Amino acid sequence: MSESERDPGRGLPQLRAHLVVERPRFRLDIELAADAGQVIALLGPNGAGKTTALRALAGLTPLSGGHITLDGGALHTLPVERRPIGVVFQDYLLFPHLSALDNVAFGPRCQGASKHDARRTAGAWLERVGLAEHAADRPRQLSGGQAQRVALARALAVEPRLLLLDEPLAALDAHTRLEIRSRLRRHLGDFDGATILVTHDPLDAMVLADHLVVIENGAVVQQGPPAEVARRPRTDYVARLVGLNLYRGVADEQQVTVGDVIFSVTERIHGPVFIAFPPSAVALFRTRPDGTPRNLWQARIEGIERHGDNVRVHLEGPITAAADITPAAVADLDLTAGQQVWAAVKATETHAYPA
C-alpha cells in the first residue's frame, strides 16, 4: 500500500456495529460504537458472547442480523480477507513454520508488497515492539510475552482501521502480564484506529480501555467509562469484578430499604436504586452494637478466606455480603464459619444511585 493510498480517510475511523448472532441456545445482540483512537473493552463472564462478538466483527462468524459500519462504509458485506482489520488471537496463532519476521511480513505480503518491502515493514514493526533481535526466531523459540508482541506487530503491520484483541494477556503469567500490559497500553495509545478488546479481567479492561462494555448472556448490561462502571456497578457480575457489595433497593430521601435492612446514605434520592459499598466498609461485631438500627443487620458467617493482607468474611442473612477485616480482628472476635454476627456499614462509605 502506498503512502498516497493510505493517507486519505486516515482521519476518523469510526465503528458503528449492531451485532446479532443466533445459535441454537444462544443469542448475541449488542451494539457497539468506537471513535478514532478509542479503546473499547468488551468485558464479561465466560460464555457471555465476547469472543463471538469479536469474531463477528472480524467476519469469522457470520452475522444473523445487524450491520457493521467502519469509516462510513459497510464492513459486514466484505469477506474476512478484505476487511481492514488486525486481530490478535488469544493464543496468538503465530504460524509455526515461519520466523517471527515472516509472520509479521505475512500481512503486507498479502496486501501486495514485494517480499523485500514486506520484510522491511515487518522489521520496522518488530523494532517497535522491541523484538528486532528475535526476527529469525521461530514462534516456539519465543516466550509467551514475546509471542504476544509478535502477534501484535503482525496485526498492526497490515495498517488496520480496526484492531481486535481477544484476551491478549490471558495466556501470560502474572509477572509478564504486568509488563506486557503497560507495553500494550503504549502501543494502543499510538494506534489511531478503533480498538476492541475482549477480556474477562477487569484490571486489563480498566488499564487499557477508554470505555467498558459489559456483556452478559449475549446482551449489554452496562457500559461507560471504566471509573464510572467501577463506582456504580449495575449487576452482581460487575460488582464482583470491581469488588463491591451491590444491592437493589428503594430509596426515600437519605434512606434505602433493601429487604429487611435499612441503609442510611449521603445522597438525596428517591425510587428504585442501587446501593454499593466496599467489603472494607463492613464492620463485624459479636454482640449487637449500641446506637442506630440503621446500616446494621444480623448475619451468619458462610466462610472465611485470606484476601490480600486482610481476611474476607462471607456473610449470609437478610442480604449476602462480603466483609474485609484484619487478621487481628478475626482473632479478637474469635470468628468461625457458621457463627452469628452483627454487620454494620458507615453511611459515608455507601453509594446509592438510580437503578
Next chain:
Amino acid sequence: MVLAVVGMAFLVLPLAGLLVRAPWSTMPERLAEPQVLEALRLSLVTATIATAVCLVLGVPLAWLLARVSFPGRRLVRALVTIPLVLPPVVGGVALLLVLGRRGLVGQWLESAFGISLPFTTAGVVVAEAFVAMPFLVISVEGALRAADLRYEEAAATLGASRWVVFRRVTMPLIAPGIVAGAVLCWARALGEFGATITFAGNFPGRTQTMPLAVYLALETEPDAAIVLSLLLLLVSVAILAGLRDRWVTSA
C-alpha cells in the same frame, strides 16, 4: 509369548531366506545386466510419476473431503478408498474396461487425441496411480483434519485469499502428512503388480517393472529373481528408515 515369536518369525524369516539364498558371488554381474537396470529404471520412473500424479490430484481431493461439506461426502470418501481394498487385478480389469481401446473413455481418448493407454509406459503410471492414490488421500485428509483451522482464520484476517491460505499456511502445516502420504504412495506404486500386468502388460523396457520382472525371472532364472527381490527389499527398507527419521524429527 510363543505365538508372538512365531508371528515375528513368520514375518522376518522369509526376508532372511532371501539374504541367505542370495547368489552373492555373482551379484555384481547380475545387477549390471541391462534387463535388471531397465526394469529398475522403469520402476523408479513410473512410481515417481505416479506419485506426482497422485499429489496433483490427491491433495485437492483430500482437501475437498476434509474441508468442504457437501451431500454424499461420506459416499465419495468410501469410493475413494475402494482401490485400497480392491484386488489389484480387478483394478486392472476395470481400468481396461474404461481406458482400454474400446473402453468408455479410452475410445474417446483414441479418436480425439490419438492417445492409447493400455500396454504403454503411461498405462503403467495410470495403473500404479490408481492403486496408490488412496494411500495419499487418506494420509493428507487425516493431516488436514488434525490441522488447527484457526491458523487459517488468522491468515484470512491478515488479508490472505483462500488460495494463499492453502499455499502458505495449510500446506506447510500439513507437510509432514503430505510427505508421509507421498512416500507410502510411492512405495505402493513401486510394488504394484496386479493392476499393472493386467492393464499395461509385461513388455521389457516399456511396461516391465521390477515386480513383473521378479515374477517372470522366477520361472526361468530363480537366482535373478532373488537379486531383483533383494533390490526391492533394499528400497523398501530405505523408505522405512527415511520415514522413521521424518516422524522422529517432526514429533
